[in-house]
Structure formats: C-alpha cells, structure tokens
Amino acid sequence: xxxxxxxxxxxxxxxxxKGCLECEKACSQVHFKTKDGGEKSAIRIVKTDKGYTxxxxxxxxxxxxxxxxxxxxxxxxxxxxxxxxxxxxxxACVGFCPIGAMRKSDIRIEPFKCISCxxxxxxxxxxxxxxxxxxxxxxxxVVYHKLGV
Amino acid sequence: MVEGQITIEEYRTGNTxxxxxxxxxxxxxxxxxxxxxxxxEVNKGYANRTLYVNLTTGMIKEKPVTDxxxxxxxxxxxxxxxxxxxxxxxxxxxxxxENELLITTGPLCGTTQxxxxxxxxxxxxxxxxxxxxxxxxxGFFGPYLKFAGFDALEIQGKAIEDVVVVIDGEKxxxxxxxxxxxxxxxxxxxxxxxxxxxxxxxDKSRQKVSVxxxxxxxxxxxxxxxxxxxxxxxxxxPRIKQAGRGGLGTxxxxxxxxxxxxxxxRFDGVSNHPADPxxxxxxxxxxxxxxxxxxxxQCNMRAVGTGHLVEIMDAYDLLPTENYRFGSFPKASxxxxxxxxxxxxxxxxxxxxxxxxxxxxxxxDGYTVMTGPYKGEKVTVDGPEYExxxxxxxxxxxxxxxxxxxxxxxxxxxxxxxxxxTAIAFYMEMYEYGxxxxxRCNGLELCFGNADAAxxxxxxxxQGDTGEFIKVAAKGARRVKDWIIQxxxxxxxxxxxxxxxxxxxxxxxxxxxxxxxxxxxxxxTLKGPQHDEAWLIFMDMVNNAIPTFKMKxxxxxxxxxxxxxxxxxxxxxxxxxxxxxANNVETPEPSKVPEHVQNYVEYQNAxxxxxxxxxxxxxxxxRCYNWQRAMNVWMGRGQRKDDWIPFRAMGPVTExxxxxxxxxYDKQLVEKLxxxxxxxxxxxxxxKLTVLYEFRRGQYKKLADAVxxxxxxxxxxxxxxxxxxxxGFTDKKMLKMLQDKxxxxxxxxxxxxxxxxxxxxxLPSTEKRYWEK
Numbered sequence: 001x002x003x004x005x006x007x008x009x010x011x012x013x014x015x016x017x018k019g020c021l022e023c024e025k026a027c028s029q030v031h032f033k034t035k036d037g038g039e040k041s042a043i044r045i046v047k048t049d050k051g052y053t054x055x056x057x058x059x060x061x062x063x064x065x066x067x068x069x070x071x072x073x074x075x076x077x078x079x080x081x082x083x084x085x086x087x088x089x090x091x092a093c094v095g096f097c098p099i100g101a102m103r104k105s106d107i108r109i110e111p112f113k114c115i116s117c118x119x120x121x122x123x124x125x126x127x128x129x130x131x132x133x134x135x136x137x138x139x140x141x142v143v144y145h146k147l148g149v
Numbered sequence: 150m151v152e153g154q155i156t157i158e159e160y161r162t163g164n165t166x167x168x169x170x171x172x173x174x175x176x177x178x179x180x181x182x183x184x185x186x187x188x189x190e191v192n193k194g195y196a197n198r199t200l201y202v203n204l205t206t207g208m209i210k211e212k213p214v215t216d217x218x219x220x221x222x223x224x225x226x227x228x229x230x231x232x233x234x235x236x237x238x239x240x241x242x243x244x245x246x247e248n249e250l251l252i253t254t255g256p257l258c259g260t261t262q263x264x265x266x267x268x269x270x271x272x273x274x275x276x277x278x279x280x281x282x283x284x285x286x287x288g289f290f291g292p293y294l295k296f297a298g299f300d301a302l303e304i305q306g307k308a309i310e311d312v313v314v315v316i317d318g319e320k321x322x323x324x325x326x327x328x329x330x331x332x333x334x335x336x337x338x339x340x341x342x343x344x345x346x347x348x349x350x351x352d353k354s355r356q357k358v359s360v361x362x363x364x365x366x367x368x369x370x371x372x373x374x375x376x377x378x379x380x381x382x383x384x385x386x387p388r389i390k391q392a393g394r395g396g397l398g399t400x401x402x403x404x405x406x407x408x409x410x411x412x413x414x415r416f417d418g419v420s421n422h423p424a425d426p427x428x429x430x431x432x433x434x435x436x437x438x439x440x441x442x443x444x445x446x447q448c449n450m451r452a453v454g455t456g457h458l459v460e461i462m463d464a465y466d467l468l469p470t471e472n473y474r475f476g477s478f479p480k481a482s483x484x485x486x487x488x489x490x491x492x493x494x495x496x497x498x499x500x501x502x503x504x505x506x507x508x509x510x511x512x513x514d515g516y517t518v519m520t521g522p523y524k525g526e527k528v529t530v531d532g533p534e535y536e537x538x539x540x541x542x543x544x545x546x547x548x549x550x551x552x553x554x555x556x557x558x559x560x561x562x563x564x565x566x567x568x569x570x571t572a573i574a575f576y577m578e579m580y581e582y583g584x585x586x587x588x589r590c591n592g593l594e595l596c597f598g599n600a601d602a603a604x605x606x607x608x609x610x611x612q613g614d615t616g617e618f619i620k621v622a623a624k625g626a627r628r629v630k631d632w633i634i635q636x637x638x639x640x641x642x643x644x645x646x647x648x649x650x651x652x653x654x655x656x657x658x659x660x661x662x663x664x665x666x667x668x669x670x671x672x673x674t675l676k677g678p679q680h681d682e683a684w685l686i687f688m689d690m691v692n693n694a695i696p697t698f699k700m701k702x703x704x705x706x707x708x709x710x711x712x713x714x715x716x717x718x719x720x721x722x723x724x725x726x727x728x729x730x731a732n733n734v735e736t737p738e739p740s741k742v743p744e745h746v747q748n749y750v751e752y753q754n755a756x757x758x759x760x761x762x763x764x765x766x767x768x769x770x771x772r773c774y775n776w777q778r779a780m781n782v783w784m785g786r787g788q789r790k791d792d793w794i795p796f797r798a799m800g801p802v803t804e805x806x807x808x809x810x811x812x813x814y815d816k817q818l819v820e821k822l823x824x825x826x827x828x829x830x831x832x833x834x835x836x837k838l839t840v841l842y843e844f845r846r847g848q849y850k851k852l853a854d855a856v857x858x859x860x861x862x863x864x865x866x867x868x869x870x871x872x873x874x875x876x877g878f879t880d881k882k883m884l885k886m887l888q889d890k891x892x893x894x895x896x897x898x899x900x901x902x903x904x905x906x907x908x909x910x911x912l913p914s915t916e917k918r919y920w921e922k
C-alpha cells in the first residue's frame with residue numbers, strides 16, 4: 001500500500017493576525033454548516049498578553065493508534081482524518097490529544113478536527129495563515145506506552 | 150518491535166493461520182428453533198426487555214422489563230438475581246434442568262465515552278459452591294446483546310446435541326442451531342464463528358460479532374469459564390476476556406452449548422440514547438484526560454495491565470507463593486511486569502470494550518505453544534493479568550513463558566486460571582508432604598514449580614482422562630480435601646487449613662494473613678473468596694486506617710456495596726480506583742475516591758435521567774446484595790458456617806511459615822496477645838503456632854459478628870425481613886422464608902454471637918433480636 005509521506009500543516013503568522021476570527025467562522029462552515037466559529041471550529045485563535053496564538057491539529061497522528069474501530073486514518077494528502085460514519089464516539093482521541101486539538105462539539109457525539117482543507121487560509125483577510133508541506137516521518141508521534149514514560 | 154502508526158490493515162501478528170471449510174461447517178447446522186422479534190431502540194440505557202431461551206423445549210420468548218424491576222434491581226446482576234428467583238428452586242444445582250445461565254448488561258453498559266463501560270454480568274448456580282455465582286467480564290457480548298435488543302439473556306434447560314444460540318440483531322432473529330462440526334476450544338471456535346456469522350468478509354464486519362464459548366476442559370471440570378470475544382481489527386483475531394469464577398463454563402457445556410453468538414447491525418456513541426449525552430461525554434472526556442495525564446505515574450495499566458501489581462504484592466509480602474505459604478519469593482523478580490512488558494505487543498488500543506482507555510487487556514502475539522495438542526502453533530495469548538501471574542507464582546512457576554503457556558491453555562480449554570492455579574498449588578503442597586504422591590496423582594509429579602506437570606494435568610482434564618485423581622482434581626480444592634480425608638492420607642486439620650477454598654470456591658491471589666479486614670473481604674462474601682467485593686489490605690495492614698472491629702465492619706459494609714454497584718450497571722471497577730485524580734490523597738476519604746464517585750452519580754443521571762445521589766447508589770447495591778444473600782440462605786447456605794475460611798488465610802499453618810516470619814509473629818505474641826518477651830522465648834514454635842491459631846480464629850469470629858451487625862443481619866448472618874422491608878422489598882415468599890429461617894436458628898441456638906468476648910470488650914449488640922427493633 002502506498003503511504004503518504006508528506007502532510008500540509010497550518011502555519012500561523014501571529015504578527016499579522018488581528019483577531020477577526022474569520023478563520024473560525026470558515027472552519028465551522030466546513031464542519032457544521034454554520035458561521036458560529038468558536039467551539040464549532042477546529043482552529044481556534046486565542047488572545048494572550050503577547051498577542052494571538054493559534055490552536056489547531058499539527059497532524060502528528062498520535063490519535064491514529066488510539067481509535068478502537070479504525071475511524072482515524074491518514075488520507076492520501078497525509079492529513080489525519082476522522083470518518084464519522086465509522087466513529088463510535090468514544091472520545092479516546094479527544095482525551096488523549098496532547099494539545100487538545102481533537103475537538104468535541106455539543107452538536108454531535110463524533111469529534112472533529114482540522115482536515116487541512118485550507119478554508120481558513122482563504123478566509124483570512126490578513127494572510128496570517130498558511131498551509132505548509134512537511135514530512136510525516138519528521139513529525140509523527142506514537143501513543144505513549146513505554147514503561148515509566 | 151512495531152512502534153505504532155501502522156496502517157490497521159497491514160499489521161500482522163505472526164500467528165498460525167487456519168483454513169477451515171466454513172461453508173461445510175455451517176451447512177451442517179440444523180435450525181432447531183427460531184424466533185423473530187421486532188427490533189427496538191435502547192432508551193436511556195435500557196432495552197426494556199429480556200430474552201428467554203429454553204434449550205429443552207426450544208421455546209424462545211421476550212420478557213418485559215418493568216419500571217418496578219428497574220427500581221428494585223437496577224439492572225445487570227440485579228436483573229440476573231430477579232430472573233433466577235423467578236425460575237429456580239432452592240434445590241436447584243448446577244446441572245439441574247431448571248438451572249439457568251444468565252448474561253446481563255446494565256443501564257450504563259455499552260457506553261463508549263466512559264472508560265470501563267462494557268461489562269457483562271453472568272450468573273448461574275455454581276458447581277463449586279451450589280449457590281449463585283456472579284461473574285463480570287469484558288468483551289463485546291453484553292453491549293451487543295443490548296444493542297441487539299435485550300437487557301439480559303436467560304438460558305434454561307439442556308440441549309440434546311451441541312448447539313449454538315445466535316442472536317442476530319441485524320435481522321431481528323434468535324435461533325438455536327445444532328453445531329456438530331465446530332471446534333470446542335475457544336481460540337479456534339471463537340475464530341470460526343466470528344468469521345461464519347460476520348455479514349461481510351471484512352474486519353469491520355467481524356468486529357460486530359461477539360462469541361461466548363468455553364472449551365474441552367470445562368466439560369470435565371468445575372473450573373469452566375466463559376470466554377467473551379472482542380474482535381481486534383488490527384490483530385485480526387477475536388480476543389477474549391473471561392468470566393472465570395465458579396464454573397459458569399461448566400454450566401455452559403452441561404447445557405450442550407458450544408457457543409452463544411450475537412451480532413449487531415450498527416451502533417454509535419449514543420446507541421444507549423442517554424438522557425443527557427452532552428453531560429455524559431463531558432464526564433467521560435474528563436476521565437480520559439486523567440488517564441492520559443496520570444496513569445503512567447500511577448498504575449501504568451496502559452503499558453502492562455494489572456501485571457503491575459506483581460512487584461507491589463511481592464514487596465508487601467502479599468504475592469502468594471507455594472500455596473500462600475509465603476507472600477514473597479527470591480525468584481519473584483523474574484515475573485515482574487517489565488518481563489511481560491517485553492513480550493506484549495505495544496501498538497494497540499487494548500480496551501476490552503470500545504473507549505476504555507485504561508487499556509489493561511494486554512496480549513502477546515505470535516506466542517509459540519510449547520506443549521499439548523497445539524504444540525508448535527503460534528497464537529495470541531490474552532494476558533496474563535495479575536491473577537494469572539499470581540496463580541502461577543502460587544505454583545512456584547517463575548518463567549514468564551510457562552505463565553503464558555498456562556494462561557493460553559486455561560483460556561482455550563475454558564477453565565479459570567485462578568481456581569485452577571490455586572487448587573493445583575494446594576495439590577503441590579500435599580505432594581510435598583507426601584500426602585499425595587506420583588501414584589496417587591495418576592503418574593503426575595506435582596511438586597512446586599513443575600510447570601510441565603501442571604500443564605499435563607490440564608491436558609488430561611481436557612481429554613476427559615478417567616484417572617481417579619484427574620477426575621477429582623478437576624473438581625477443585627474442596628473435593629480434593631474430602632478425597633484426601635476420606636482416604637486418611639493426611640491429618641484432617643492440616644488438609645482443611647491449607648486448601649485455600651471457602652464455600653467450595655478457590656481463593657484469588659492475595660495473601661491475607663496480616664489483614665483481618667481482607668480475610669473478611671474473602672470470607673464474608675456472597676459467592677466465595679474473590680477480590681471483587683472488597684480489597685482492604687493496604688487500608689488495613691499497611692496504613693492501619695481501620696484498627697477497630699467497628700471500623701473494619703464499616704469498610705466491609707461500604708466497599709462490598711460500592712463495588713456491587715458496578716455489576717448492576719455493566720461497568721468495570723478499575724477506572725474507579727486504579728486511576729485517581731491528582732488531588733485524591735488530600736480528600737477526606739481517599740480510599741473512596743470521592744471525585745470518581747461523583748463522576749458515577751453524574752454518569753448514571755446523564756444516562757437514565759434519574760436524579761440520584763451517592764447514597765442512592767449504595768442503596769441500589771444494598772438491595773441486590775441482600776437479595777443475593779437471602780437467596781443463598783434459601784438454597785441452604787449463606788450463614789455463618791459458610792463464611793468460614795481456612796486457617797492459611799488467617800495465619801501461619803506450618804512451622805516453616807512461622808519461622809520464615811518469626812520476628813513478626815513473636816512481636817505479635819507480645820504486643821497483641823500480651824505474652825511476656827521471656828515467655829515467648831521459652832515457647833516452642835509449635836506452642837507459639839497454637840496460641841496464634843486460637844487468637845486469630847477468635848479475631849475472625851469477632852469480625853464476622855461486627856460485619857453481620859453492620860449489614861443488618863442476624864448473628865448467624867441471615868438478612869432479616871425487617872431489613873428487606875426497609876430496602877423496599879415486599880415479596881412475601883422471600884420475607885416468610887427469612888423469618889422461618891431465623892425462627893429455626895433461634896430454636897437451634899444459632900442466633901448468638903460467634904466471638905468470645907473478654908471483660909471490657911464490646912459486643913456488637915447486647916440486645917436479643919436487635920433486628921426487630
């Protein structure tokens with residue numbers, strides 16, 4: 001089987017961001033057909049003392065080995081993808097995501113996450129977001145299972 | 150070693166592959182009875198009906214679950230007790246026509262968001278104890294049974310030929326089919342049936358099938374276990390979890406059931422239709438995160454499963470070795486969890502139900518079998534769990550590979566590793582003393598550490614060997630005690646004191662000599678000596694947190710009730726206290742894990758829409774706990790005499806044991822028994838043993854007094870009609886039976902305290918018939 005070797009991940013140019021949250025609105029449109037953004041968006045922009053930070057899946061794929069039914073896979077584009085028809089809503093991936101980027105909205109039981117679709121990039125009026133290609137081998141992460149680690 | 154992020158389809162176990170002519174095997178099935186039912190949805194955790202199958206008559210029908218039944222019995226084991234009460238007689242024994250095998254679920258069973266929510270509760274009249282035995286077990290069967298439409302499966306009667314009972318939740322059909330050609334041993338049978346009944350030839354389809362089976366040894370032994378399958382899409386094998394205790398697999402085979410099969414069309418995260426799915430997901434995610442953050446610093450379940458206990462038990466002198474003579478052993482480090490960690494496959498979710506991130510169900514893949522009919526084959530071994538490792542240390546087996554061998558054959562032959570290991574350890578001790586020998590053991594050299602001989606015993610049991618020893622050995626420690634005593638081969642007291650069984654069931658794998666509360670945790674139980682009612686050793690022995698009889702009795706009330714609650718709901722107990730919130734030690738009662746208790750309150754409310762408090766949870770349990778005890782009384786047991794435990798559980802039986810811990814025991818003679826140091830020095834070991842023996846037996850009797858009083862029972866351990874009424878029961882047959890029993894006890898002088906109380910020592914109550922007040 002051919003495996004993807006690269007994946008596109010989101011890069012955030014904090015200095016350009018003005019906090020308009022257009023990216024979140026675009027994202028919630030993709031996932032839930034609403035412009036609500038916020039908890040319905042896979043990308044979150046958070047205001048801190050030092051400006052804005054982005055919070056989104058980094059496609060390392062630690063969750064892949066967590067899924068008991070095989071609903072999480074790497075798609076051809078390398079992105080980690082949740083098939084909500086297979087998902088049985090256990091939230092293991094949500095609880096075990098080290099950066100909290102696998103999200104659960106109150107709307108439905110199945111979680112959702114960034115699929116590297118680029119909607120947010122296109123929606124950002126300030127060009128603060130960018131999709132960059134990176135090698136999977138370099139970023140991939142394995143669920144912890146080592147003694148004492 | 151595979152390090153993860155492999156594509157699911159590409160993972161290989163390296164196991165021996167089988168090619169069966171499944172078409173031929175299936176064509177040989179004759180449908181003996183079928184029943185079509187209307188598929189329905191589960192609502193707030195209940196399917197609202199149970200399924201009754203009679204193998205003698207071929208009758209299959211539904212029974213409604215009423216609100217009254219939910220209120221009094223909650224679900225799971227509670228429903229099982231209610232259904233048994235309606236169907237069996239006080240004279241029913243394990244092989245009686247009317248005996249039933251029940252598999253029940255519970256309102257929280259099948260939830261995927263909260264770790265440990267996939268347990269089935271199995272009940273039947275046990276061959277070992279002649280009373281009801283309840284076992285909880287993982288695997289997919291229970292959740293699938295509910296999603297297929299039933300809160301419980303109740304099987305009565307016996308088939309005349311080997312059958313499978315199939316519950317097809319896809320089509321809404323239940324059938325009894327003859328099954329002449331399938332294998333009987335689980336690792337093969339489970340695989341055959343999973344493939345045979347999967348709708349499509351895909352792993353995802355096979356994952357929607359679950360099989361309950363046993364094995365060849367179950368039909369010749371009282372140790373028969375039930376193996377519940379859960380298909381692993383990565384390993385591509387049906388893995389198994391066991392309902393081990395009390396011989397339920399023996400009942401399965403006595404009914405000529407080869408297997409039970411259930412399959413579901415589909416299910417998702419809200420198939421239970423919880424009243425408040427949002428609140429449920431929130432509390433579930435909170436626990437997932439806690440496990441993620443803390444497990445590696447606490448129990449390390451995700452890496453090594455319950456095997457992490459081996460080194461702890463060894464360090465605290467609690468790991469049973471050489472039939473519980475000792476609690477630690479110089480060779481024990483050979484079987485510490487890192488040794489098994491090296492053997493486990495490490496890439497996989499490893500929960501025995503979806504969403505359980507405790508993930509304690511470890512396996513060794515591609516294990517090469519060393520003995521018996523499958524010698525040379527490569528197989529997946531589920532486990533070993535702590536109890537199996539402990540069963541082996543009890544036999545003085547210190548090689549991880551032999552432990553895997555024992556684990557594999559017990560599972561596939563369908564016998565309980567705990568009962569088998571504990572009983573064989575006893576036979577080994579008898580062998581060491583010459584009470585048993587090679588001739589008396591049908592040629593087996595059953596000395597401590599002889600793993601080969603232990604395995605040979607299993608093989609011969611599975612083959613149906615008719616040697617006198619093999620036949621009686623397969624029935625367990627109680628029957629072997631009687632056999633040895635009948636033959637006058639050994640001193641009766643020694644045999645009674647060293648064979649570790651109570652009520653006819655073998656002990657599980659903890660040394661209880663230095664914890665009186667834990668002795669009660671094993672003896673003052675419903676089904677026999679197991680560790681699922683109470684585990685109080687650290688609280689009692691290490692932390693000395695419950696020094697008085699009254700405090701121990703309180704613990705032996707609260708914890709059995711609390712732990713019973715899991716069985717009413719279809720839950721596993723491990724996520725309650727094998728992971729603890731970071732601030733748990735700072736709470737007023739850390740042993741109760743208050744934050745997790747609150748989780749369960751929220752969980753049950755979110756599922757059912759009830760508005761219960763933590764006190765209500767205990768009340769739910771207390772109802773069922775007393776009901777089961779009352780049923781034991783009804784069946785002629787469940788009284789003080791039945792709650793006795795062998796002295797090996799209370800203290801040192803032999804001089805060797807005393808000498809090995811001389812300092813500890815000498816000190817106790819001074820500090821606890823009030824002897825002078827000088828006197829102790831003058832006494833022989835035999836004399837010291839005798840004094841300790843009497844003292845500790847007396848302590849146990851006083852403990853029983855305190856516990857019975859706390860539980861609201863008579864001094865003979867009988868639940869009173871007053872208590873039952875207080876719990877909300879109005880069943881006239883039950884109340885009258887209890888009153889008659891208490892009146893009979895009164896006539897026979899049994900309503901008196903068991904302990905001998907010195908001046909200044911307080912009796913639990915000085916009032917006669919205190920329970921009537």
